[in-house]
Amino acid sequence: MPAALFHDLSGKKAVDLCAAPGGKSFTLAEIMENKGEITACDLYEQRVGLIKKGAERLGLDIIKPVCADASVFNPKFGQFDCILCDVPCSGLGVLRRKPDIKYRKPEDLSALAELQKKILKNALLYLKKGGRLLYSTCTLRRGENEKLVNSVIMEYNDVHKAYEHTYMPHIDKTDGFYCALLIKEDNTAIG
Numbered sequence: 001m002p003a004a005l006f007h008d009l010s011g012k013k014a015v016d017l018c019a020a021p022g023g024k025s026f027t028l029a030e031i032m033e034n035k036g037e038i039t040a041c042d043l044y045e046q047r048v049g050l051i052k053k054g055a056e057r058l059g060l061d062i063i064k065p066v067c068a069d070a071s072v073f074n075p076k077f078g079q080f081d082c083i084l085c086d087v088p089c090s091g092l093g094v095l096r097r098k099p100d101i102k103y104r105k106p107e108d109l110s111a112l113a114e115l116q117k118k119i120l121k122n123a124l125l126y127l128k129k130g131g132r133l134l135y136s137t138c139t140l141r142r143g144e145n146e147k148l149v150n151s152v153i154m155e156y157n158d159v160h161k162a163y164e165h166t167y168m169p170h171i172d173k174t175d176g177f178y179c180a181l182l183i184k185e186d187n188t189a190i191g
Helices: 023-031 045-058 099-103 106-126 146-153
Strands: 012-016 036-042 063-067 080-086 127-137 159-167 177-184
Touching (some): 012 023, 023 063, 023 080, 036 045, 045 063, 080 106, 106 127, 146 159
Parallel strands (some): 012 036, 036 063, 080 127
Antiparallel strands (some): 159 177
């Protein structure tokens, strides 16, 4: 679970930008010991309802479900210590479970990459100095993964990649997916 890459977040402020149905937010709330605040976003109100029901069922009261477009900046959100950015993707890493994915059109893949880039750039606007952002997909396409992340962080002199891995079904005995942990540097002098 990519959310497990975070630690020391108890009492902090986090956002899951593409949260429904809520599993990543629930895992993050457990990691945070149900202390702090998690804004859990989804584009569709019905899916936001799934997050709310799941959080209530699990007794996770730090999760605040919100209907919001992850690709559009919302200044009311403020900044976050931790951001989960599990973006919509081509899903090619789960092809063995969802074989209909292989019928997607090339133009659909290009549109997805543009949306992913918008979401990642927007997410970086929410990230506090010293904050951590986890970008993840369930695809193996480099254009949605390494290439996309590298092209975005080249535009920021205060963001670096601390971790990156592509999980391969035939090697890792799991669905194929990618994750990259990005950190916004805090260049504040200690003294």
